[in-house]
Amino acid sequence: MDLRSLVPGAAGMAGVAADALVLVVAGSEPQALEPALAGLLAESVKAGDFEFKPGRSLYLHRPAGLKAPRLVLAAAADASPKAFKTALATALSGLKSLGVRHAAVALAAPAAADGVPALDDRHAEALAAAVADATYVYRHTKPSAPEGAKLQRVTLLCDKANASVVKRGLARGQGIADGVTLARECANRPGNFCTPTFLAEQAQALGAQYGFKIEVLGRKEVEKLGMGAFIGVAQGSEEPLRFIVLRYEGAPRTSAPLVLVGKGITFDSGGISIKPAAEMDEMKYDMGGAASVLGTFKALGEIKPKVNVVGLIAACENLPSGRATKPGDVLRSMSGQTIEVLNTDAEGRLVLCDALTYAERFKPAAVVDIATLTGACVIALGAQRSGLFSPDEELAARLLQAGEAALDPAWRMPMDDEYDEALKSNFADVANVGPRGGGAITAAMFLKRFTKAYRWAHLDIAGTAWKGGAAKGATGRPVPLLTHFVLAHAR
Ligand code: BES
Ligand code: MN
Ligand code: ZN
Secondary structure, three states: OOEEEEOOOOOOHHOOOEEEEEEEEOOOOOOOOHHHHHHHHHHHHHHHOOOOOOEEEEEEOOOOOOOOEEEEEEEEEOHHHHHHHHHHHHHHHHOOOOOOEEEEEEEOOOOOOOOOOOHHHHHHHHHHHHHHHOOOOOOOOOOOOOOOOOOOOOEEEOHHHOOOOOOHHHHHHHHHHHHHHHHHHHOOOOOOOOOOOHHHHHHHHHHHOOOOEEEEHHHHHHHHHHOOOHHHOOOOOOOOEEEEEEEOOOOOOOOOOOOEEEEEEEEOOOOOOOOOOOOOHHEEEOOHHHHHHHHHHHHHHHHHHOEEEEEEEEEEEOOOOOOOOOOOOOOEOOOEEEEEOOOOOOHHHHHHHHHHHHHHHHOEEEEEEEEEOOOHHHHHHHOEEEEEEEOOHHHHHHHHHHHHHHHOEEOOOOOOOOHHHHHHHOOEEEEEOOOOOOOOHHHHHHHOOOOOOOOOOEEEEEOOOOOOOOOOOEOOOOOHHHHHHHHHHHH
């Protein structure tokens, strides 16, 4: 996608040459709108065709006084980046079936008291996200999928005063959108395409494109490291496991890295504690955490911030077989702690705990793991906010802030010590599950036992990485949150 910013010439927005002009109207009293547009807007409202209500949009063909042959009005609740993005999504979905190749977008906002233009880098970033979302089509195993939008270029109209911040926002937004698209593409691919080996190949490809250092460990190396928990999950499957290390070096060696750890279960059947058949197909996205690590690295490759980041991905399948781990089996983790596997379907925490121990060697500034970890988190928070768990107030605040800034929000969940009692075992140092209640929290408490050496947070993305229903598929979340978190650390 070709994203640009443009300061309109003497003829104003009316003179902008594009196949369509999209005017996002924030609130009900847009100020300083040029006469042609103000007239069209007033007429549309008077005719009862347009209302200043979020969700409303109107298409006008050959609008009088405009160079562009199409005008789309889209109402936004206010001039916030979030409302701008929502209104744009509506407008762009309307353009999808049309012949529009080049759209110009403008924001009509109420007058700001301080005279600062309403549009800034956050709007530009929101635009990049909305455009990428509207134009992504999954085709890899569905070549017959209908062509997406013909849209090839989007120009964001701005003033001289905000042109440079808008430009910066577009670049950042495009980088993040590229990362989101990669994460979606990986998570949408079926388990027989997106295997642990495939994830490793994706990492290698990113390495080749952007100069990241990539290491891929197989069964033998992982055994040598003593990753008994990870192997305990992988051993039920014929598909070889992969432990993937990515290194982005944007700062001097002396700068401690952030470490991102992704759960990479390329299919989760539950293992011997097998899942019910309904919707089991969706468990191909149980590598959504891994996908978000790859996507964030893609964004880093594009944006190139001055920071060091390590990505770790523990990838395997969770299947039942004659060699699979059984309920009651005890595994020895890389940390030395033994784990009683009471339920083989709580496999994410088993692969993550060894990856978290591996992370110690990087002497990290902080470690964040990302995992489609529990159905309980879906029940608690639904699809709107990712679950954030951390004993570290400051780190938690930074991640929450990154989520708000990225329009990819999270919600902090409790981690009182008392929750840990649910994980007591008579046969090992820890059990891999507790009772049903508070399932997302006990999962986080389990992980916490492996994070003593550094500052740590956990994101449960079971509800946010995937959309059900008619638009079923991967969302690419939380790549925007993670990228913002890393960028803020670079500053
Ligand atoms: N991958 C699942 C969690 C999940 C559920 C992700 C629904 C997305 C949507 C995870 O491995 C799992 O099976 N968790 C169990 C844990 C339980 C056995 C303690 C769960 O949530 O039921
Ligand atoms: Mn599971
Ligand atoms: Zn799982």
